[in-house]
Amino acid sequence: MSLHKLVLIASLVIFGIGTVWKISTWFRYSVGPQGSRFSMSQRIAAALKGVLASLFSPKVISAFFADALFQRPILREDPYRWYMHMSIFAGFAMLFVLHALDNYLMVHLYNGYAATLNPFLFLRDVGGALVVVGVIMAINRRFIRKERRPRTSSMDVYAIVMVALIILSGFLLESTKITSQAAFQRMADEYTMGGTDEDIKALEAYWSENFGVVVANAKVPYSAAVLAKGKEVHQANCEQCHAAPVWGFGGYAISVALRPLAAGLDAARLPDILTWVHYLACLFLLAYLPFSKMFHMIASPISLMASAAMGANSDPANVATRQMIELDACTHCGTCTMTCSVAVAINEFPNVNILPSEKIRALKKFATGADVDDKELRAIQQGVMLCTNCNRCGLVCPSGIQLRDLWFAARERLLSQGVAEPNLLSPLAYYRGLERENIDKDQYQKPLDAALNVMSGPKGRPSDAVVKVGEKAILGELSRSIQANSFSNCYRCGLCTNSCPVVRNYEHPVEELGLLPHQMMHAIGLRCWDLVFNSRMLWGCLGCYQCQENCPQCVSITDIMYELKNRAISRKNEELAI
Amino acid sequence: MKNDKNVAIFRCCMTSMGLQHYETASNAVLQELGVNFAEIKEFNCCGYPLRNISLKAYLISSGRNLALAEKRGSDILTFCNCCYGSLKHADHIMKENAQAREEVNAALRKEGLEYKGTVRAKHFLEVLSEDIGLDEVKKSIRKSFNGLKVAVHYGCHLLRPKEIVESIVPSQLDAVVEATGAKSVPWVGKTECCGSPLLGVNDELSMDLTAKKVKNAAQSGADCLCMTCPYCLNQFDRIQKRMAEGKRLAAKVPPILLPQLLGLAMGMEPAALGVDANLIPMATEQYLRAANQG
Numbered sequence: 080m081s082l083h084k085l086v087l088i089a090s091l092v093i094f095g096i097g098t099v100w101k102i103s104t105w106f107r108y109s110v111g112p113q114g115s116r117f118s119m120s121q122r123i124a125a126a127l128k129g130v131l132a133s134l135f136s137p138k139v140i141s142a143f144f145a146d147a148l149f150q151r152p153i154l155r156e157d158p159y160r161w162y163m164h165m166s167i168f169a170g171f172a173m174l175f176v177l178h179a180l181d182n183y184l185m186v187h188l189y190n191g192y193a194a195t196l197n198p199f200l201f202l203r204d205v206g207g208a209l210v211v212v213g214v215i216m217a218i219n220r221r222f223i224r225k226e227r228r229p230r231t232s233s234m235d236v237y238a239i240v241m242v243a244l245i246i247l248s249g250f251l252l253e254s255t256k257i258t259s260q261a262a263f264q265r266m267a268d269e270y271t272m273g274g275t276d277e278d279i280k281a282l283e284a285y286w287s288e289n290f291g292v293v294v295a296n297a298k299v300p301y302s303a304a305v306l307a308k309g310k311e312v313h314q315a316n317c318e319q320c321h322a323a324p325v326w327g328f329g330g331y332a333i334s335v336a337l338r339p340l341a342a343g344l345d346a347a348r349l350p351d352i353l354t355w356v357h358y359l360a361c362l363f364l365l366a367y368l369p370f371s372k373m374f375h376m377i378a379s380p381i382s383l384m385a386s387a388a389m390g391a392n393s394d395p396a397n398v399a400t401r402q403m404i405e406l407d408a409c410t411h412c413g414t415c416t417m418t419c420s421v422a423v424a425i426n427e428f429p430n431v432n433i434l435p436s437e438k439i440r441a442l443k444k445f446a447t448g449a450d451v452d453d454k455e456l457r458a459i460q461q462g463v464m465l466c467t468n469c470n471r472c473g474l475v476c477p478s479g480i481q482l483r484d485l486w487f488a489a490r491e492r493l494l495s496q497g498v499a500e501p502n503l504l505s506p507l508a509y510y511r512g513l514e515r516e517n518i519d520k521d522q523y524q525k526p527l528d529a530a531l532n533v534m535s536g537p538k539g540r541p542s543d544a545v546v547k548v549g550e551k552a553i554l555g556e557l558s559r560s561i562q563a564n565s566f567s568n569c570y571r572c573g574l575c576t577n578s579c580p581v582v583r584n585y586e587h588p589v590e591e592l593g594l595l596p597h598q599m600m601h602a603i604g605l606r607c608w609d610l611v612f613n614s615r616m617l618w619g620c621l622g623c624y625q626c627q628e629n630c631p632q633c634v635s636i637t638d639i640m641y642e643l644k645n646r647a648i649s650r651k652n653e654e655l656a657i
Numbered sequence: 658m659k660n661d662k663n664v665a666i667f668r669c670c671m672t673s674m675g676l677q678h679y680e681t682a683s684n685a686v687l688q689e690l691g692v693n694f695a696e697i698k699e700f701n702c703c704g705y706p707l708r709n710i711s712l713k714a715y716l717i718s719s720g721r722n723l724a725l726a727e728k729r730g731s732d733i734l735t736f737c738n739c740c741y742g743s744l745k746h747a748d749h750i751m752k753e754n755a756q757a758r759e760e761v762n763a764a765l766r767k768e769g770l771e772y773k774g775t776v777r778a779k780h781f782l783e784v785l786s787e788d789i790g791l792d793e794v795k796k797s798i799r800k801s802f803n804g805l806k807v808a809v810h811y812g813c814h815l816l817r818p819k820e821i822v823e824s825i826v827p828s829q830l831d832a833v834v835e836a837t838g839a840k841s842v843p844w845v846g847k848t849e850c851c852g853s854p855l856l857g858v859n860d861e862l863s864m865d866l867t868a869k870k871v872k873n874a875a876q877s878g879a880d881c882l883c884m885t886c887p888y889c890l891n892q893f894d895r896i897q898k899r900m901a902e903g904k905r906l907a908a909k910v911p912p913i914l915l916p917q918l919l920g921l922a923m924g925m926e927p928a929a930l931g932v933d934a935n936l937i938p939m940a941t942e943q944y945l946r947a948a949n950q951g
Contacts, residue, residue, distance in 0.1 A: 419701070420702035421701065421702050421707070421718070422701065423702075423718050423721050424707060424711075426717050427764075465707075467706050468670070469670030469672070470673040470674075471670075471673070483673075502710060503857075505706060505707075505708075505709035505858070506857070506858075507709075508857030510674065512857025512858070512860055512863070513674060513857070513891065513895065515860070527859075580849055580850055581862065584865050584866060618858065619859060619862060621813070621854040621866075622708070622709075622854055623813040623817070624814075624817035625813075625849070625850075627818055628817045628818060641708055642712065
């Protein structure tokens with residue numbers, strides 16, 4: 080067996096095993112808490128049932144053609160990127176069918192097929208040129224144009240480098256073969272039946288004159304008689320299977336530029352070297368495909384079809400599986416991050432997991448049980464919490480990833496693992512409350528109780544402060560928003576407390592809330608931080624501004640409550656080491 | 658319109674939580690009223706959900722939106738009380754506090770933006786009452802809600818703190834609703850909180866507050882509650898339905914969004930206003946009559 084074949088088979092085996100392993104993760108793991116309820120075989124059975132039920136539905140077929148092949152979601156979002164990706168995708172697809180599979184597919188499809196004939200020769204270069212255009216556009220987007228908040232990972236660089244390497248080595252190979260005297264000789268030996276040395280010399284002169292072969296020590300100019308003879312031999316032996324190399328326009332253009340060096344390059348056997356570089360680069364891309372982001376070419380269409388087929392009432396086993404597929408479907412294009420409603424918060428919380436495109440990568444690690452330390456886990460948890468669930472990310476994802484559901488699932492799983500989450504005591508928990516029906520009954524309240532316990536201790540009259548804050552820091556913080564330091568104007572009339580709808584809601588408000596608003600203001604004046612921060616009043620404040628509106632002394636009570644909450648949460652986050 | 662500075666619509670994060678019909682209804686009514694509006698795709702969250710956690714993160718979020726609109730020379734038009742209150746409040750803080758403004762601008766400069774303070778955030782109700790004017794609104798009314806009793810619900814951030822949202826007074830919503838021929842009934846709690854800020858944090862408390870308001874509205878004899886905010890709508894629709902199913906409520910009062918009510922009175926089809934998407938259905942047709950001309 081030739082070395083070529085051996086490497087090919089080894090790459091195919093690695094690709095095959097890798098793909099099977101990758102697909103097995105879809106059924107073995109889950110993002111949310113629901114996955115552990117099903118065994119792997121239950122998940123596979125549910126998936127098969129789902130696929131059979133929906134494979135030929137119009138929605139799924141349209142998702143495959145319009146969204147996966149034609150990539151409508153990218154077009155909607157940004158025509159530049161659609162053209163960029165379409166160029167690479169269409170170019171690569173052409174090269175794969177016309178060029179990579181020529182011995183396996185094309186020869187069977189076309190009687191008398193030859194890679195050197197048109198339209199194949201021409202189309203191969205068209206495919207290559209398309210990829211080159213796409214890669215240049217990709218480099219421009221990632222490194223020159225620098226769109227809003229895109230992040231480039233090593234995997235993104237790998238993808239661009241591999242594609243560029245394959246295409247450039249291909250074009251260079253083509254160009255050095257065009258000029259190569261050795262390649263000419265080999266082909267002449269193979270294809271000119273019974274030609275004399277004189278015939279071959281004449282043919283060489285003809286090819287050198289017309290097709291760019293660079294002949295060492297050529298006796299130029301060639302005589303008209305030799306060229307006429309060469310043409311005769313060409314017409315008899317070559318023309319049927321070899322179009323003029325100029326049709327391979329990319330390689331031909333490079334070959335023209337390389338002519339002065341061609342003899343040396345040929346002597347150094349550059350075409351042979353480039354053949355190996357090109358071949359190995361292609362096979363490396365193939366073998367490594369299941370482990371790289373290029374796997375999206377398999378996972379993205381599946382994800383798009385799955386999300387088209389599935390609805391609100393889909394089997395939870397299939398939701399768990401779809402979410403695992405979605406992790407592989409992500410191409411890290413960054414569309415989600417560009418549209419994210421809270422991405423701007425990264426200015427204040429330097430945690431990349433706030434950005435959806437980075438969050439999904441972290442979830443991949445987390446879901447497949449990779450080693451994630453406590454600190455990283457906290458960062459992921461903060462990332463999934465700092466989300467308004469507006470679903471702008473999910474609506475624009477070109478791979479059809481239901482991102483909001485993914486965040487929701489991950490959030491519930493992280494919360495059920497019992498790490499107290501201070502951010503739950505804010506409107507960031509709103510969507511969770513709205514979607515309460517979709518959360519396990521036992522799991523809904525627990526994290527809220529835990530958060531309240533770490534923030535303000537047990538219910539009832541305040542004892543030792545759970546949140547410790549430096550006095551200077553808090554007073555400094557209070558002076559930041561307008562008149563938040565106005566607490567000292569309070570003369571305890573109690574109008575704030577009397578106008579508070581939360582206080583009014585309870586028969587025994589002190590038992591439920593600790594300090595009431597007017598007591599809160601007074602306690603701040605007395606620097607009784609233990610009392611202030613242990614009061615559940617803080618976390619029961621609606622922010623409705625009734626108290627502030629009714630205060631005859633213009634104390635900014637609601638603003639102060641916000642400041643206190645800020646202080647408590649940031650302090651707790653520091654303690655929890657983010 | 659009296660004020661022809663164009664407005665950029667601020668779409669609230671809540672829209673995608675089953676409230677697409679709010680967007681449908683507002684677009685339809687704005688078009689009918691001839692309001693020129695633009696979309697700014699780069700807008701982000703108003704920052705309201707971040708305020709409990711970090712004043713600065715909230716200010717940067719709001720500030721970025723204000724700066725984006727400012728760059729286009731637009732004002733901002735919101736249909737959400739919380740977006741409105743947040744944008745106004747941030748605008749106010751950055752105008753009063755140079756240090757806060759500088760902190761926000763330091764973050765915005767990274768993407769070539771700057772908050773200068775020449776932009777105004779407006780609520781739909783404000784645009785109706787001030788820019789378009791009640792007379793113009795009345796001219797667009799083709800049908801009249803005869804005998805419909807409405808409990809109007811202002812909510813919090815449209816009205817408070819008043820030194821920040823000074824342009825809205827708690828009679829404007831009543832006036833617009835009455836322009837449709839409906840009657841605004843007096844009821845306890847029309848300017849109080851709907852309970853939504855604590856949904857997800859303390860559901861019992863949140864629902865208690867909502868339940869009380871529904872009860873008060875029912876006692877006032879109202880046929881429906883009319884609101885101008887997606888949070889309020891969710892609370893009076895989805896959460897009210899949840900409470901009714903949990904036997905927590907004696908009587909339901911269906912909610913209707915202000916643009917839906919207006920749109921119906923303008924003669925639009927309920928489907929064009931997403932009225933069917935409200936979970937607690939309301940029979941609107943029985944009240945609609947051809948409006949008295951003149």
